[in-house]
Structures are given as structure tokens and as C-alpha cells.
Amino acid sequence: MSPEGPLMHPDLPPSVSRAHRLTLRRAALYYAGLGWPVIPIAPPDAAVARPGKQPLVRDWPAAASTSPEQIQAWWRQWPDANIGIVTGPRSGLGILDLDVDKGGAASLAALESRVGCLPGTVTVLTGSGGAHLYYRHPGIALLSAADVHGPGLDVRGDGGLVVAPPSRHPCGHRYAWVGDVRGMRRETLADYLADWPAGQLTPPQRSCPPLTSSSSPPTAPPAAALRASSRIPETHREARVEAILRGLYEQISSRPRGQRTRTLYWAGCRVGEHAAAGILTPERAIPVLVSAGVAAGLNPSEAIHSVKCGLRVAAALSVAIA
Structure with missing residues (x-):
């Protein structure tokens, strides 16, 4: 071709x-x-x-x-x-x-x-x-x-x-x-x-500098401070982990043919980002994602491959901000 x-x-x-x-x-x-x-x-x-x-x-x-x-x-x-x-x-x-x-x-x-x-x-x-x-x-x-x-x-x-x-x-x-x-x-x-996920991406009540062709976002706090700020109190951690995994499972298992591997890849990226923030571990998430992929009609090897591709990209991103 x-x-x-x-x-x-x-x-x-x-x-x-x-x-x-x-x-x-x-x-x-x-x-x-x-x-x-x-x-x-x-x-x-x-x-x-x-x-x-x-x-x-x-x-x-x-x-x-x-x-x-x-x-x-x-x-x-x-x-x-x-x-x-x-x-x-x-x-x-x-x-x-x-x-x-x-x-x-x-x-x-x-x-x-x-x-x-x-x-x-x-x-x-x-x-x-x-x-x-x-x-x-x-x-x-x-x-x-x-x-x-x-x-x-x-x-x-x-x-x-x-x-x-x-x-x-x-x-x-x-x-x-x-x-x-x-x-x-x-x-x-x-x-x-x-x-556009308007219900999830409701902007906080604060002013944001507009982006123009000649401007760029202001300098962010150090990466270490960002990682610290994203830590979740232990009492809420388990509930949030369950909510994240449930949301990922629902997104994957409901995908039609043509969107399944792409959604698994995306879910792997999300898990990698949550892992970098200390919210959940890939070991806990991977079986859930693979199970969702199988429920959507993929075979286990396809599902595992897609998830691991996403995790690798997320790992590369986390290294970039370390």
C-alpha cells in the first residue's frame, strides 16, 4: 500500500x-x-x-x-x-x-x-x-x-x-x-x-489566561509538588480506585467493533497516569481491563497487548515529568 x-x-x-x-x-x-x-x-x-x-x-x-x-x-x-x-x-x-x-x-x-x-x-x-x-x-x-x-x-x-x-x-x-x-x-x-465531556470538565471558578497564537501557558509548580498534591487520603483511596476501575470497565465493555482496541489502549494510558500519581497499581487494574476487553469481544491476547501499549506510553510520560 x-x-x-x-x-x-x-x-x-x-x-x-x-x-x-x-x-x-x-x-x-x-x-x-x-x-x-x-x-x-x-x-x-x-x-x-x-x-x-x-x-x-x-x-x-x-x-x-x-x-x-x-x-x-x-x-x-x-x-x-x-x-x-x-x-x-x-x-x-x-x-x-x-x-x-x-x-x-x-x-x-x-x-x-x-x-x-x-x-x-x-x-x-x-x-x-x-x-x-x-x-x-x-x-x-x-x-x-x-x-x-x-x-x-x-x-x-x-x-x-x-x-x-x-x-x-x-x-x-x-x-x-x-x-x-x-x-x-x-x-x-x-x-x-x-x-466533549462537559459534565466532567466543568471549569473551576477561577480565571484562566486565554491561549493565543503568541502566548503559552504559565510555568507550572515543580513536578514533585504536583505529585504530592495528587495524593489521596487513605480513607478515600479505595473508593476512588473502585470508581476508576468501574468507569474503565464500563467504557471498554460497551465499545462496538472498530473502537475496542483503541479504548483499551486509552484505558491503559489512564491506568499508567493513575499509577504515576500513586492512586492505583497496574497489577490491580490490568485484570479488570483485560476482562472488559474480553467482554467486548476481543480475545485475551489482543486485550493484553492493547493495555500494555497504553501503559508503556503512560510510563514514558511519567518519566518526562519526573
Whole structure:
């Protein structure tokens, strides 16, 4: 199959999608075909204020386009440009942005210990080792802001953008889809994108600095302080562990064909984050996740493989904030 050919087969074991083998231009056209307006972003070696993340066009929220002709023209002018996807009502996307350098993994683990596991959805591993969780926009105002749900856990919604695969981060690594997205098309997006979990992601009553194309989230507290703040009183630990495992089991066991291995992978990542925060152990969680995968119709070896892939990614994230 051509490296720029179709992008999916349902229920294959999770792997980084072959979307990373597309050229930047072809990937931009692919996203436009999903109905996601794109813009060219300065490459990581550009002499600009924010290489790898700075839009190359003026008034980018309005200029972002799904027109193949416009996209072809932009990438003829800037063939090495990264790809930006505009979030909010125009694309129908709301993104939860996990920045490991600012404590996002610990913040997500602490959040899920309070509100339950977030719905599994399409995810991008960022060039710096963080993650973008792609959700369907809720259809009401969704402010793009930093540290909304804890240090390093940002929202990219109205007026925001995300850098998309296979763009390059200044550190040299590429953004990449997690799991298998080769069947993600405009008409199948509902099978890949979960609804924005508004009930779980209710912002706390505090002001959050807005994210713009020229700003970045403020510096977070040291990682050691984040780990300490995420500790749970012993009297509540068991109840929270049970709630987390019950939520994960329900998410996995109810998945239809085509979403099962991806949801198990996501659940493995969540367990790894909770383990790094000292909330539960993988040894306790793995049998529950595998049992849920079997209940959804997978065989045990497929389920174990998917869970362990997710755990390995989460372990890499926890090392990055240690």
C-alpha cells in the first residue's frame, strides 16, 4: 500500500498511525477533507518568535481553510510548514491539551480521580511527549485557556488551534496519531470522536489566561509538588480506585467493533497516569481491563497487548515529568 494511501483497518492492535508517513501537504489536505480548517505553521527551524507553533498567515482564525486550492498554494509557498487545525465551531473540535512539561499528566490523573474516567477518544501524541485528546465541540462557548483543569491541562476550543501530525516539534520529534485512525473520514468521525465531556470538565471558578497564537501557558509548580498534591487520603483511596476501575470497565465493555482496541489502549494510558500519581497499581487494574476487553469481544491476547501499549506510553510520560 502506498504510504499516502488509505488510513485504517478496524480493530488492529494499536500502533502509531501511518498518517505520520504522509507528507505535510497531503496531511493538510486530509484534515481539510474531514472538514477541519487548516493553516500553515512556521517549521521548527524558522526564524520566528515561536518556531513550530506560530501561524504563517495573518488573521489565521478567519483565514484557515478547507479549500484544496488554498492549501496547495500555501504548501507550495512553505513546503516544510507544520499544520495547524483551528479548533472551535468551525472545525467542530474541542481539544484537551496535556503538556507533560508543565505537569499535565499528574493533573489529568488527579482530575479523573475526582470526576471519573474521561471518555476514550482520538488522541495525538505531541512532539514534546504530551497529548491532544480530540473531542466533538459541545456546541456552546468553549473558551481556549491555559491550566483550566490543573497545571499543564489546557483547553483548545473557540479561537484556538492545535498543531497536527506529522508536524515536527522543535525538539525534533513528530506529532503522531495514537492508535489506528486509517478509517477516519468525514462520514465516520462520529465513530472516532467522543462528545466533549462537559459534565466532567466543568471549569473551576477561577480565571484562566486565554491561549493565543503568541502566548503559552504559565510555568507550572515543580513536578514533585504536583505529585504530592495528587495524593489521596487513605480513607478515600479505595473508593476512588473502585470508581476508576468501574468507569474503565464500563467504557471498554460497551465499545462496538472498530473502537475496542483503541479504548483499551486509552484505558491503559489512564491506568499508567493513575499509577504515576500513586492512586492505583497496574497489577490491580490490568485484570479488570483485560476482562472488559474480553467482554467486548476481543480475545485475551489482543486485550493484553492493547493495555500494555497504553501503559508503556503512560510510563514514558511519567518519566518526562519526573
